[in-house]
Amino acid sequence: MDSQQTFLTTIRKSLGLPPTEERSKTTFPGLFRQTNKAEILARIRQRTPQELDKLVGILLSNAKDLNISASVVASRDEAAAAIVHLVKTKNLEFTPTKHVVHHDHPDLNALQLWKCLEGEGVTIHTTFGPDRQLREKTIASFIGITAPAIGVAESATIIQLTKPGQPRSTSLVPSIHIAVLDRKNLVADLAEAYALLKEMALPDSFVCISGPSKTADIEATMVHGAHGPRELHLLVLSPPTNEIAIDTGIPGTEEPVAFQEEYLQCKK
Amino acid sequence: MSKTTPIPPSDYRTAAAAGIASPRLQKSLQGIQNRFGKGAMEFWAKMDDQELRHRVKESRMNTLAHLDIVLAELAKNIRARGGQVYFAATAQDAIDYTLAVAKKNNVKRVVKGKSMTSAEIAIDPALEEAGIEVVETDLGEYIIQLAGDKPSHIIAPCIHLDRAQIGQLFTDKLGIDYSDDPPTLTMAARKALREKMLGAEMGLTGCNLACAETGHISLVSNEGNIRMATTMPDVHVALMGMERVVATFDEHRETLQLLTRGAALQKLSTYVSFQGGPAALTDPDGPREFHLVIIDNGRSKILADPEFREVLACIRCGACLNICPVYGKIGGHAYDSPYCGPIGAVVTPLLDGINKHADLCKGETLCGACRDVCPVENDLPRMLAALRHKLAYGSDRWNTSQHNPAEAYAFALWKLLVSHPVLYRTSLWFGKLFQWPFVRKNKMIGSLAGLATGWTKDRDLPPLAGQTFAQLWKKKYAARRPNESRAQSKEAS
Ligand code: SF4
Numbered sequence: 001m002d003s004q005q006t007f008l009t010t011i012r013k014s015l016g017l018p019p020t021e022e023r024s025k026t027t028f029p030g031l032f033r034q035t036n037k038a039e040i041l042a043r044i045r046q047r048t049p050q051e052l053d054k055l056v057g058i059l060l061s062n063a064k065d066l067n068i069s070a071s072v073v074a075s076r077d078e079a080a081a082a083i084v085h086l087v088k089t090k091n092l093e094f095t096p097t098k099h100v101v102h103h104d105h106p107d108l109n110a111l112q113l114w115k116c117l118e119g120e121g122v123t124i125h126t127t128f129g130p131d132r133q134l135r136e137k138t139i140a141s142f143i144g145i146t147a148p149a150i151g152v153a154e155s156a157t158i159i160q161l162t163k164p165g166q167p168r169s170t171s172l173v174p175s176i177h178i179a180v181l182d183r184k185n186l187v188a189d190l191a192e193a194y195a196l197l198k199e200m201a202l203p204d205s206f207v208c209i210s211g212p213s214k215t216a217d218i219e220a221t222m223v224h225g226a227h228g229p230r231e232l233h234l235l236v237l238s239p240p241t242n243e244i245a246i247d248t249g250i251p252g253t254e255e256p257v258a259f260q261e262e263y264l265q266c267k268k
Numbered sequence: 269m270s271k272t273t274p275i276p277p278s279d280y281r282t283a284a285a286a287g288i289a290s291p292r293l294q295k296s297l298q299g300i301q302n303r304f305g306k307g308a309m310e311f312w313a314k315m316d317d318q319e320l321r322h323r324v325k326e327s328r329m330n331t332l333a334h335l336d337i338v339l340a341e342l343a344k345n346i347r348a349r350g351g352q353v354y355f356a357a358t359a360q361d362a363i364d365y366t367l368a369v370a371k372k373n374n375v376k377r378v379v380k381g382k383s384m385t386s387a388e389i390a391i392d393p394a395l396e397e398a399g400i401e402v403v404e405t406d407l408g409e410y411i412i413q414l415a416g417d418k419p420s421h422i423i424a425p426c427i428h429l430d431r432a433q434i435g436q437l438f439t440d441k442l443g444i445d446y447s448d449d450p451p452t453l454t455m456a457a458r459k460a461l462r463e464k465m466l467g468a469e470m471g472l473t474g475c476n477l478a479c480a481e482t483g484h485i486s487l488v489s490n491e492g493n494i495r496m497a498t499t500m501p502d503v504h505v506a507l508m509g510m511e512r513v514v515a516t517f518d519e520h521r522e523t524l525q526l527l528t529r530g531a532a533l534q535k536l537s538t539y540v541s542f543q544g545g546p547a548a549l550t551d552p553d554g555p556r557e558f559h560l561v562i563i564d565n566g567r568s569k570i571l572a573d574p575e576f577r578e579v580l581a582c583i584r585c586g587a588c589l590n591i592c593p594v595y596g597k598i599g600g601h602a603y604d605s606p607y608c609g610p611i612g613a614v615v616t617p618l619l620d621g622i623n624k625h626a627d628l629c630k631g632e633t634l635c636g637a638c639r640d641v642c643p644v645e646n647d648l649p650r651m652l653a654a655l656r657h658k659l660a661y662g663s664d665r666w667n668t669s670q671h672n673p674a675e676a677y678a679f680a681l682w683k684l685l686v687s688h689p690v691l692y693r694t695s696l697w698f699g700k701l702f703q704w705p706f707v708r709k710n711k712m713i714g715s716l717a718g719l720a721t722g723w724t725k726d727r728d729l730p731p732l733a734g735q736t737f738a739q740l741w742k743k744k745y746a747a748r749r750p751n752e753s754r755a756q757s758k759e760a761s
Contacts, residue, residue, distance in 0.1 A: 004343060007355035007564060008336045011510075014572035015333065025337050031330070031515050032341070032481055066538075094462070127552060134552040135500075139466060155535035164550040168499045172492060190536070194521045202482050204349045204545040205554060211538045213492040217408035217424060219431050220299055221450040226407055226458060227465070228492025228539070 040195040044187055049241035055153040055186050056236055062156035063234055066211035067224060070156070070234040079180055079235050080111040083145065086178060086233060087113075087122055092142050093175040093230075100174075101125040101138050102145035104165030107180055107237070113145075127167050134167065144174035144229070148209075150196055151181045151236070154189040155210055158234065159197070162205040171209060177229035179209075183238040280602050280627035287428075287599035296427045297596050305590035307533045308641050324526055325644045327519045328581035332571060338480045338515050339562060345483025349545030351558040359389035359565045366391060366472070366505055367398055369559055373503050375400055375469040381487065381494035382406035383474030384422070384584065385507045385563060387606035388619070391472070403464045405493035407457055414441045420600030420608065422586035423531050428599055461493070471497030471555065475508035476527065477583070478560075479520040484544040485560060486520070488528060488537035495541050504543065504555040510562050511571075511580040523583060526643035530585030566619040573665065575654050579614050581644045586611075588638035588648060594631055603628060610638035610648045614655065622658055622668040629655040693736075700732050707731045 013019045025031055047055075056072060063070035073079040087100055100117075102108045104127050114124045125137040138144065146166070148158035158179050162168050171177050187193050197206075213228030224230045287293055312321065331338050343353040356362035370378065378400055380386065392402045404413040408425035412418065415437055419425030426434070435448040444456045473494055475485040485506050487494045498504045514520045528534045547554025570576050589595050589609030600608035605616040605625070613628040629652045638648045659671035670676055685692045706713045712728035715721070723729060735743075 003355040003357070003361070004340070004353070007357055007510075007562070008340060010357065010564065010568045011336045011339070011571065014568040015336070016572075017336075023334070023337050025341060028334060028337065031334050031337060033516070035518055062535075094459075129552070130550050131552050138553070157536055162547075162551060162554065164548070167551060167553040168495070169553045172495050172499060190521055190525065194517060198482075198517050202484070202542075202544075204351075204484075204543070204548065206542050207495065208536060208540040209538065210534075210536045213490070214538055215407045215454060215491045217406070217411065217426060218434055218450040218453055220296070220303075220424070220427075221431075223451045223454040226454060226491035226493065227405065227461065227496050 037195040037198060040192055041199065044192055044196065049183075052183050052186060053238070053241055055188055056183060056238055058188075059151060059153040059156055059186060059234075059236065062153065066156050067214075068156055068211050068232045068234050070236065072238045073180075073235045074238065074240050076107075076110055076237070079237055080113065080116055082233075082235055083111065083113060083178055083180075084116050086176070087117060087143060088120065090143065090176055090231075095140055095142060097140075098122045099125065099137065099141040100143045100145065101127060101134075101141040101170055103147060103167075103170055104128050105147040107147045107182060108145055111180075127165055127170055129164055135169070138167075138169045138173050141174045143176045143178060144170040144172070145178045145180065146171050147180045147182070149185060150193050151186040152188075152190055152193045152208075153186060156234075157190070157193070157208050157210040159193060160207050160209060161203050162207075163203055168205060168207065171207070172228050175225070175229060176231045176233065177209075177212070178233045178235065180235045180237055183236055186236070278627050279604055280631060283602035283604065284598035284631065287602060288597055290428070290599075292430050293428045293599050294597070296430075297599060300421070300424060300427060301590050301596050304532060305587070305596075305637075305641060308530055308587050308590065308643075311529060311533060312641070312643075320522060321526065321643055321645055324519070324522050325581060325646075327514065328523070328583075328644055329578070331513065331515050331519075332511065332577060332580055334515075335510065335513075335571065338513055339510065341515075342478055342480035342483065342513055343560075343562070345480065346485075346544055346558075346560055349483050349558075351483075351543075351545040351560055353560045353562065356561050356563045356565070359563070362389050362507060362561050362563050362565070363391050363394045365559075365561055366507075367394060369503060369505055369557070370395065370398065370400060370470055373469060373557070375503065377401040377403065377464065377468040378470045378472050379403050379405050379465050379468040379493075379497045379501065380409070381471070381473035381489065381497045382409050382425070383472070383507055384606040385474050385509050386472060387419075388509075389507070389563065389565060391507070403461070403468070405461050405465060405491075405497055406489070407454065407491060407493075410457060410461060411437065414438075418601060419606070422584060422589060422608070422611075428601070465493070465496045465500055468497075468501045470503040470505060471499075471501040473497055473504070473506050475506050475512050475560070477520060477523055478508060478513040479517055479542075480513055481516045482520075482542075482544070484542040486524065486540055486542045488524075488531075488540050490532075490538040492539055495539050498541065498543055499554055502555055503557045503559070504546075505559045505561060506543070507561050507563060510564050510567050512583075527583045527585050530583070530587040530641075530643040570615075570618050576614075576618055576651055578646055579611075579618065579648075579651060582611055582615070582642075582646055583644060584611070585643055587641045587643060588646075591637045591641040592632070593635060593637065594633055598631070602631070610652075611646075614648055614651045617655055618666075622655060622663070622666050623671060626659055626671045629659070696732065696736065700734070703731050 009019045060070050149161045150159040212224045212232040213226045214224050215226035216222050346353050354365045395402050404410045411426045421427045431448040438444050439446045476488050478485045514523050528537050546558040588611050592610050595609040603612045605612050607615050613632050617625040632652050634649045636649050658668045662670045708714045713731050714728050715724045
């Protein structure tokens with residue numbers, strides 16, 4: 001604390017204030033002034049499924065610009081089918097065998113990936129609690145699956161909060177990151193996302209992810225997969241609102257449906 | 269001072285000349301400026317919220333005016349999250365603290381996220397001296413480290429190297445087959461660095477923006493290296509210049525968006541990570557210790573000077589580099605500092621000595637482009653001119669001596685002459701007389717002697733004319749002046 005005293009005294013001196021007189025934030029109410037978030041929060045919560053679908057459309061088109069391969073899945077089964085397809089078809093990068101790690105999240109646990117990848121030579125890990133072997137398991141995995149708390153349409157961002165069962169490395173260390181975003185967690189822009197974040201007790205660590213890892217350090221040539229995942233697949237879990245909503249021509253909506261058969265087969 | 273030795277070329281001049289002579293660098297700089305510099309200008313012009321930059325600047329200045337309160341709040345909230353905060357008055361304090369943390373944790377390898385502050389305080393040599401391996405993990409910085417070179421751009425550190433040079437470097441240092449294909453080279457670095465990052469005990473990063481209200485630092489990166497360095501090692505130490513803080517979460521959002529737009533026209537960087545403390549006991553990953561080192565190292569002196577306080581509003585986006593015509597020609601090495609370009613030309617002398625870096629502010633053209641592109645509307649040209657003023661007249665506050673006394677005498681003499689017509693005319697008369705030995709056959713002065721040599725180094729100078737303008741006027745036109753009665757009658761009508 002001593003270093004702090006001297007340091008802040010120097011600052012007060014620099015500002016032309018009496019150096020030893022500590023200033024308190026209560027004397028300057030404007031400094032930490034809070035804007036009223038009620039309106040923003042109400043807007044987020046009152047969004048109709050149709051409005052959310054519009055946001056999904058914006059998200060998908062922005063995702064494309066950032067090389068995120070994003071698609072809409074209408075049900076958990078479809079999400080699982082899309083994941084199974086990726087696990088089966090994607091190449092390994094650092095490891096000889098196929099391991100997959102996913103967050104301990106109800107949406108992901110419900111996919112029962114272990115069941116539909118049975119007999120495929122794939123090991124599935126779940127990031128349960130304080131598992132001390134998790135580091136090794138994550139390093140061994142070529143795919144990491146998470147269910148982000150918030151999605152932001154405007155910048156195609158997903159926000160991942162660190163909490164028990166949802167460690168940071170799952171979306172970072174494996175070669176491929178798959179995020180399953182529930183449509184109801186989608187907001188329009190960063191201002192809305194910050195309002196939501198502010199409302200909760202912010203965790204010590206969280207991250208906004210907008211795309212796969214990339215670099216342009218060698219002659220300004222864009223390369224994906226610098227240190228983080230080289231691919232980011234975003235599955236927006238979006239149950240059909242009504243007939244019209246499904247048929248909005250949103251790109252990518254049809255794709256996962258094609259996997260359905262394959263998936264249903266594996267489920268037997 | 270009668271000896272006619274020309275001013276020796278400074279490091280700035282030599283490096284600038286080398287930059288200008290490199291076609292590779294010229295092409296890269298042009299590429300980056302055309303894309304990002306112009307892009308940022310266009311973006312600001314058509315941005316919906318035209319008040320945003322102004323608002324953020326105001327909040328930056330307000331934070332600076334209450335920096336004691338804001339930093340105390342930040343420290344309090346980070347400590348509440350279990351993080352440790354150390355206030356370092358000098359570079360040495362910051363180094364000592366970091367070394368102590370490393371020693372306590374038995375650190376053998378440090379992986380770094382790109383941080384200019386770490387270069388400012390020169391922490392790498394100190395760590396290495398203590399027997400600790402230091403690995404840069406940003407691809408550009410890693411290449412620079414392998415090459416034993418220095419970065420030349422705030423966000424594109426190895427912009428001065430081409431793919432062939434990098435390919436050769438990787439063959440020599442990493443032992444891979446030669447390739448000049450950027451994806452192949454990137455993948456080679458990805459593999460090599462992954463091992464380094466998974467096997468390091470300490471991650472050392474900077475801090476892009478801390479948020480006092482929530483008790484976090486935030487770090488931006490596109491590669492993911494910073495996330496790696498703050499997740500996989502057991503200890504995370506973040507070095508932060510004391511001005512890199514905002515008061516509220518709202519301010520954080522607006523400032524962050526200007527930062528990523530200004531830097532590379534991104535709505536957000538690929539990763540924006542927030543850290544406030546060590547991993548919880550229930551977290552299976554993340555650092556067991558989190559240290560935030562808040563560094564003064566000369567900043568309080570800048571804060572104290574109203575003329576320069578504004579420069580602390582800088583969010584280090586690098587936009588001013590991407591628009592500056594001087595940086596665009598000479599490149600970053602000439603600035604000989606972790607901070608280059610227009611922002612470097614202002615902040616380097618202030619942090620490290622105005623006399624020592626005298627060439628920096630003189631090299632810039634004061635065209636104003638950096639002010640126009642700056643997301644926080646920093647008036648760098650004004651501050652460059654203020655620095656020149658200090659060099660011309662000296663400054664006690666900044667411990668600056670007159671940079672070029674001979675030049676000062678010359679101007680004092682000039683002032684005397686132009687304010688005394690008789691003296692002026694007499695000296696012209698002498699000048700005309702004494703210039704003849706220097707006038708060449710083409711009626712131009714090709715080279716001057718003494719202090720004036722520089723004037724004729726790259727161009728010829730016309731000699732003083734035989735007759736002055738006043739003399740010519742008298743002779744040719746005075747007779748044609750409308751006579752007074754006519755002028756008066758016109759006025760009357
Ligand atoms: S002075 Fe302005 S443009 Fe330059 S780096 Fe700082 S914030 Fe960016």
